[in-house]
Amino acid sequence: MTQARAILASAKLALLGQASASLAVLAALLTFSPSALAAVKDLPGGPAVNQLNLPEPITRIAAEQIWLHWFMMIICLVIFIAVFGVMFYSIWKHRKSVGHKAANFHESTTVEIAWTVIPFLIVIGMALPATKVLVASKDTTNADLTIKATGMQWKWGYEYIKGEGEGIGFVSTLDSTHRQMSNDGGPKKGQEIDNYLLKVDNPLVVPVNQKVRIITTANDVIHAFAVPAFGIKQDAIPGFVRDTWFRAEKTGDFYGQCQELCGKEHAYMPIHVKVVTAEQYSQWTDAKLKEVAAKADDPSKVWNLTDLVARGEKVYAANCAACHQATGKGAGPIKALDGSALVLDKDHLKQITVMLNGVNNGAMPAWKQLSDTDLAAVVTYTKNSWSNKTGQVVQPAEFVAARK
Amino acid sequence: MSAVLDHHDHAHDHDHHAPTGWRRWVYATNHKDIGTLYLLFAFAMLMIGGLLAMGIRAELYQPGLQLVNPELFNQLTTMHGLIMVFGAIMPAFVGFANWMIPLQIGASDMAFARMNNFSFWLMIPASLMIVGSFFMPGGAPAAGWTLYAPLTLQMGPSMDAGIFALHILGASSIMGSINIIVTILNMRAPGMTLMKMPMFCWTWLITAYLLIAVMPVLAGAITMTLTDRHFGTSFFNPAGGGDPVMYQHIFWFFGHPEVYIMILPAFGIVSQIIPAFSRKRLFGYASMVYATGSIAILSFVVWAHHMFTTGMPVTGQLFFMYSTMLIAVPTGVKVFNWIATMWKGSMTFETPMLFAVGFLFVFTMGGFTGLILSVAPIDIQLQDTYYVVAHFHYVLVAGSLYAMFAGYYYWCPKWTGVMYNETRGKIHFWWSLISFNVTFFPMHFLGLAGMPRRYADYPMQFADFNAIASIGGLAFGLAQVYFFFFVLLPTMRGIGPKASASPWDGAEGLEWEVPSPAPFHTFETPPKLNANATKIVA
Numbered sequence: 030m031t032q033a034r035a036i037l038a039s040a041k042l043a044l045l046g047q048a049s050a051s052l053a054v055l056a057a058l059l060t061f062s063p064s065a066l067a068a069v070k071d072l073p074g075g076p077a078v079n080q081l082n083l084p085e086p087i088t089r090i091a092a093e094q095i096w097l098h099w100f101m102m103i104i105c106l107v108i109f110i111a112v113f114g115v116m117f118y119s120i121w122k123h124r125k126s127v128g129h130k131a132a133n134f135h136e137s138t139t140v141e142i143a144w145t146v147i148p149f150l151i152v153i154g155m156a157l158p159a160t161k162v163l164v165a166s167k168d169t170t171n172a173d174l175t176i177k178a179t180g181m182q183w184k185w186g187y188e189y190i191k192g193e194g195e196g197i198g199f200v201s202t203l204d205s206t207h208r209q210m211s212n213d214g215g216p217k218k219g220q221e222i223d224n225y226l227l228k229v230d231n232p233l234v235v236p237v238n239q240k241v242r243i244i245t246t247a248n249d250v251i252h253a254f255a256v257p258a259f260g261i262k263q264d265a266i267p268g269f270v271r272d273t274w275f276r277a278e279k280t281g282d283f284y285g286q287c288q289e290l291c292g293k294e295h296a297y298m299p300i301h302v303k304v305v306t307a308e309q310y311s312q313w314t315d316a317k318l319k320e321v322a323a324k325a326d327d328p329s330k331v332w333n334l335t336d337l338v339a340r341g342e343k344v345y346a347a348n349c350a351a352c353h354q355a356t357g358k359g360a361g362p363i364k365a366l367d368g369s370a371l372v373l374d375k376d377h378l379k380q381i382t383v384m385l386n387g388v389n390n391g392a393m394p395a396w397k398q399l400s401d402t403d404l405a406a407v408v409t410y411t412k413n414s415w416s417n418k419t420g421q422v423v424q425p426a427e428f429v430a431a432r433k
Numbered sequence: 434m435s436a437v438l439d440h441h442d443h444a445h446d447h448d449h450h451a452p453t454g455w456r457r458w459v460y461a462t463n464h465k466d467i468g469t470l471y472l473l474f475a476f477a478m479l480m481i482g483g484l485l486a487m488g489i490r491a492e493l494y495q496p497g498l499q500l501v502n503p504e505l506f507n508q509l510t511t512m513h514g515l516i517m518v519f520g521a522i523m524p525a526f527v528g529f530a531n532w533m534i535p536l537q538i539g540a541s542d543m544a545f546a547r548m549n550n551f552s553f554w555l556m557i558p559a560s561l562m563i564v565g566s567f568f569m570p571g572g573a574p575a576a577g578w579t580l581y582a583p584l585t586l587q588m589g590p591s592m593d594a595g596i597f598a599l600h601i602l603g604a605s606s607i608m609g610s611i612n613i614i615v616t617i618l619n620m621r622a623p624g625m626t627l628m629k630m631p632m633f634c635w636t637w638l639i640t641a642y643l644l645i646a647v648m649p650v651l652a653g654a655i656t657m658t659l660t661d662r663h664f665g666t667s668f669f670n671p672a673g674g675g676d677p678v679m680y681q682h683i684f685w686f687f688g689h690p691e692v693y694i695m696i697l698p699a700f701g702i703v704s705q706i707i708p709a710f711s712r713k714r715l716f717g718y719a720s721m722v723y724a725t726g727s728i729a730i731l732s733f734v735v736w737a738h739h740m741f742t743t744g745m746p747v748t749g750q751l752f753f754m755y756s757t758m759l760i761a762v763p764t765g766v767k768v769f770n771w772i773a774t775m776w777k778g779s780m781t782f783e784t785p786m787l788f789a790v791g792f793l794f795v796f797t798m799g800g801f802t803g804l805i806l807s808v809a810p811i812d813i814q815l816q817d818t819y820y821v822v823a824h825f826h827y828v829l830v831a832g833s834l835y836a837m838f839a840g841y842y843y844w845c846p847k848w849t850g851v852m853y854n855e856t857r858g859k860i861h862f863w864w865s866l867i868s869f870n871v872t873f874f875p876m877h878f879l880g881l882a883g884m885p886r887r888y889a890d891y892p893m894q895f896a897d898f899n900a901i902a903s904i905g906g907l908a909f910g911l912a913q914v915y916f917f918f919f920v921l922l923p924t925m926r927g928i929g930p931k932a933s934a935s936p937w938d939g940a941e942g943l944e945w946e947v948p949s950p951a952p953f954h955t956f957e958t959p960p961k962l963n964a965n966a967t968k969i970v971a
Contacts, residue, residue, distance in 0.1 A: 069893040069894060069896070071894065072892070072894060075892065075894070076882050076883060076884070076892050076894040076895060077882070077894060078894045078897070079878070079894070079897050079898060080878065080881070080882035080894065081878050081881065081882070082878075082881050082882075083814055083881050083882075084882070084883065090810075091814075093810065094810050094811055094813070094814055097808060097810055097811055098805065098811050098814075101804070101805045101808060101811065102805065105801040105804060105805065108801075109797065109798070109801060112768065112769070112772065112797070113794060113797070115772055115776070116772045116775060116790075116793070116794075119772065119775050119776050119777070119778075119780075120775070120780060120782075120790070123711075123775065123776065123777050123778050123779065123780055124779070124780050124781070124782075125712070125779040125780060125781045126781070129777070129778075129779050129780075130779055131711065131712040131713045131777070131778045131779040131939075132713065132776075132777035132778070133713070133714075134716075134777075135713070135714040135715065135716050135717075135718070135774075136716065136717050136718070136719070136720075137717075140717075140773070141717050141720045141766070144765065144766060144769045145720075145762060145763075145766055148761060148762045148765045148766075149759075149762050152758045152759065152761055152762060155758060155804075155808065156754070156755055156758055159754060159808045159809065159810060159811075160751060160754075162810040163747065163750060163751065163754070163809045163810050164747055164751075166810055166813070167746075167747040167750070210497065211496075211497055211498050211890045212498055213497070214497045214498065214499050215495055215496040215497015215498070215499070215890065216496060216497065216893060222893060223893070223894075224892070225496060225892050225893045226890060226891065226892050227892055245744075249583070249587075250581075250583050250584040250587065250677075251581060251583070251584070251677055253742060253817065255883075255885075257814060257882075257883040260810075260813065260814060261813070262742045262813050262814065262816060262817075263742060263744055264742050264743045264744060266671075266677055266678060266743065266744075267583060267671040267672075267677065268671025268672070268674070268675070268676070268677070269671070269676070269677075269678070271743070271744030272744070273744075285883070286883075286885050286888075287885070288742075288816065288817040288818070288885045289581075289742075289817060290507070290576065290577045290581070290584065290887045291584065292507075292575075292584060292587065293502075293503040293504045293507060293575070294503060295503070295507070295885075295887060295888065295889075296503065296885075296888040296889050296890050296891065297503075297890075360502075361502075361504060361571070361572070362504075362570065362571040362572075362589060389587075390586050390587055390662070391583075391586065391587050391672075392587050
């Protein structure tokens with residue numbers, strides 16, 4: 030195995046060298062291309078500029094996958110060159126224009142059996158190492174830390190379920206400036222954003238060298254949790270839980286993106302995993318748990334209008350503005366909130382019901398994962414923003430009552 | 434069977450005049466006219482689907498949103514897929530079947546002429562509905578051509594139009610398949626035994642059985658989606674206890690045989706052309722038939738390789754990985770047989786042969802990436818990335834579409850009575866081959882680097898390869914416009930050197946025994962055939 034690996038490694042270097050040389054020529058030809066203008070750099074733990082192969086592996090499984098990929102590539106390339114070498118030789122030699130007369134043979138059972146049996150044996154040779162890697166990658170037992178990742182349109186929710194940091198939970202969303210930049214036509218000339226569309230507000234933090242089990246599920250439609258450097262990708266399916274695992278062998282920042290079409294903002298729900306040392310992880314969990322305790326709102330607190338609107342504005346920007354827009358005007362099929370009869374209605378329960386249950390088959394999703402205080406704040410915000418000047422205050426207690 | 438067809442000479446008199454004007458096409462029962470309708474319809478859909486692809490590539494030329502918003506982008510990718518699969522590739526092959534199967538087996542027409550008319554004309558309302566869905570409230574369906582639940586449950590009313598259109602197209606395909614099966618099994622000329630039949634007929638016979646087996650499965654899946662959307666059922670809706678993964682199982686039980694429905698007739702066309710231009714009989718005819726059959730049977734037990742990331746148990750993944758890898762064996766046999774046919778032939782490279790060899794070379798690359806994707810641990814990395822996009826365009830464009838171009842150039846003299854312009858055909862080939870690879874080869878790198886498919890915007894590191902792919906895509910699109918105006922239209926107008934009955938000196942088969950263009954009615958009495966069933970003996 031080690032010898033095979035060494036051979037593979039040297040073959041890989043030769044191939045990559047050639048590929049990147051020809052690529053440099055191509056890149057020179059394409060000086061008008063977008064990234065040449067913005068001079069973007071490789072993102073460590075994320076994509077590299079014009080990356081040609083799988084990313085640098087951070088887990089054993091990812092390394093095995095790369096080995097398997099080279100193994101397959103080289104066998105396929107050898108067969109391809111041999112088979113099409115024969116074809117092009119034949120095209121060269123057996124042309125009518127060079128005076129070649131057609132032979133008359135048209136069948137041979139021996140040959141047919143040979144080229145059925147030999148590929149069959151090659152395929153078995155490919156299946157054996159693949160089986161080994163597959164079985165290893167499916168073993169999610171004995172995890173040190175279990176985290177539930179919930180796909181939502183269009184963000185990731187993380188809950189630390191078991192192990193150090195149990196009880197921590199937060200939502201991770203794409204940096205809103207990046208989303209805005211995308212709408213404005215992408216990064217402009219001179220803007221060097223290496224983590225464009227990969228920057229989140231709250232990265233997932235995990236300790237190095239520990240087995241982390243990720244349980245995936247979803248709130249609305251199917252999403253997929255993927256981090257290429259770890260060699261993992263697992264669909265997050267509403268109503269079901271699935272799991273995968275990784276043991277990161279290096280600290281650093283690693284990136285992934287949702288990989289299952291989940292609606293209009295599919296391209297805008299990245300995954301950022303921060304791998305830290307055990308000590309840093311303990312510090313982080315302590316701080317985070319304290320923060321969680323301090324931030325826990327008393328849902329029976331009575332708020333005044335100004336405070337609630339101020340808080341609602343943040344909740345709105347993080348959760349609602351992607352569809353309903355910062356102006357509250359909506360877009361296309363997305364309903365406007367500005368001037369909406371439902372929002373202006375004196376009966377708070379109408380809007381509360383929409384927030385808790387969603388409408389239109391989930392085109393407007395349910396938001397029951399938000400806290401009662403956040404929900405009350407955002408509803409109050411919509412009732413008192415833009416041209417909506419109702420002066421109505423919706424208290425968290427109303428959501429508490431409505432949930433029952 | 435032949436006894437039924439013999440001695441019916443009185444039946445011919447009243448049908449000899451060809452109807453004219455619009456009636457000829459709307460009331461068409463002639464297999465050649467219906468074949469022409471199918472082919473023109475498919476080409477129109479190819480252009481519409483291509484236009485959508487241009488929209489996708491234009492948006493992806495640079496990072497950031499410049500031309501379309503993400504909603505419209507998802508509509509473009511979804512409709513590009515649906516229109517190309519159900520509107521372009523499948524009808525085009527049915528068009529080839531209509532034109533060529535009766536000519537190749539020495540039958541007077543398709544078995545059910547009126548049903549043939551119906552199955553074509555059904556496609557018009559269906560395609561109007563599917564293209565028109567862009568103008569419905571909320572826009573066209575945007576859940577991907579695979580229409581995964583529960584995303585489809587969030588779609589607007591155009592989703593229902595899409596489902597209805599797919600039902601109609603499915604019904605049309607099933608009728609077309611029944612027609613093809615009955616024609617091949619019952620209407621072969623005396624002496625045309627099954628194992629002497631041209632490969633194109635064989636591959637279509639097997640394809641037709643696949644269609645009949647799986648189109649109802651698709652109909653079931655989308656009907657359940659429809660009732661989930663409107664009638665309160667919860668087949669796939671997790672909110673009511675439904676299972677979204679079950680949708681994927683049902684869809685891909687249709688979807689994987691569908692892949693072979695789109696490639697087996699292409700194998701058939703290439704198996705006709707390579708022997709003709711090698712001036713040598715097809716090598717291993719029997720093993721080609723068996724390989725096609727094996728591929729068809731195996732296609733029913735590999736579907737879940739599209740679902741390795743859904744979280745199947747390890748035994749399930751192993752089974753589907755092994756069965757998928759196994760398909761490489763019969764596919765390999767076909768490639769080896771084609772090359773053995775060329776070996777020690779006397780080859781010339783007119784445009785049909787160029788497209789056939791181009792098919793062989795580029796399709797095989799798609800075959801190898803398929804083998805790499807079948808390895809589940811690698812697929813975990815590549816699932817839903819641009820690597821998959823590259824893979825299936827290598828097999829569907831360089832596979833199915835190239836074979837159709839090859840077939841057009843090969844049979845165009847028979848259809849139109851004139852030869853296409855050889856220089857222009859060669860320009861079309863090289864232009865298509867190069868621009869195709871410029872478009873899709875860089876997508877392998879994008880996929881390996883982790884760029885997910887169906888993304889309206891992407892990290893900046895992916896920009897260069899996307900720019901290259903977009904430029905290539907535009908060039909490939911223009912190549913097909915060139916083909917339409919400079920190759921296809923002139924031949925349809927009858928411009929070009931007159932073609933003889935058998936313009937290719939190496940081509941064998943009954944289609945070359947009738948004049949060019951093929952008369953409105955052919956083989957009205959069953960022909961007497963030679964021992965190989967390739968020639969009519971007077």
